[in-house]
Amino acid sequence: MEQLVRLVPDYPEPGILFRDITPLLADADAFADVIAAIAAAVEGPVDLVAGMEARGFLFAAPVAVALGAGVLPVRKAGKLPGPTASQSYALEYGTATIEVHPDTIPAGARVLVLDDVLATGGTAAATVELLERCGAVVVGLTFLVELEALRGRDLLGGRPIDVLVTVP
Template sequence: MNFKDYIRVIPDFPQPGISFKDITTLLQDGPAYRASIEALRELVKEKEIDLIAGPEARGFVVGAPLAYSLGVGFIPIRKSGKLPAETIEEDYALEYGKDKLAMHADAIRPGQKVLIADDLLATGGTISTSVNLVRKLGGDVVGAAFLIELEELNGRGKLDGIDVFSLLTY
């Protein structure tokens, strides 16, 4: 299946010069959505994975079904103030702004193997922050999986030593 056929590209969103890759058109097509999760599962299935962590919000729609298909748990990584129990937090820069991510302090036991999943790898800010959060809790990041990777932004460069799995590259 050519997954690029299911991705809508929106020029100049959210600001001029950005070519936004919209996955909502993939998500609304049941067979394509299922096939994309199955394809990601095939890319990462040889990894020993105890948990999948996904950053808010599109990491949830990739990470949770991937975790389900692999039979492992899912950890939501949220924006600051959104999780109800004790959290750890870290600031990070987006490609067009700044934010803070948080994870429950008891989400990972030391030594657990964690795959981070998201819809898109761009500059790597969100994912490298997610990696840092997992490592603060003693987790072993065994890889990062994405529907889309924007190669020209070199987000992979911020993930030195981490296996990166991408279904599509632009």
């Protein structure tokens, strides 16, 4: 799988080494294997799979189907219609705000948070905080790739984290 994640230097800003998952997504067998591996690692029941914008969506939907769960899109500010709950946070090259529809999260819903890359942990930590404020129980986080040197786990308070590939 690692060979299907292309490295793009200086994107979206100088000094950032971007992980492009497009080749992985284009390989039907590899993509299916990744979805199966993610779903197999989940322990216990899950009510919702929260996919973080935008690449997390691509994994959250098929994993949710495999788990018999619903999908919860965690969107950038201004992308969801109607009432939303939001959380702002810092990331490695700026700041951002995420939103969800709180009425789609039943109190006590068991939620798996899913994204493609764990870097500094800012987006994931903000997502966990937002979901818990909305009444969810975050049962774990799953990432395709972890950039270990950026220490994103440190922001996630010892929560269960599954990663398919760790990059030093």
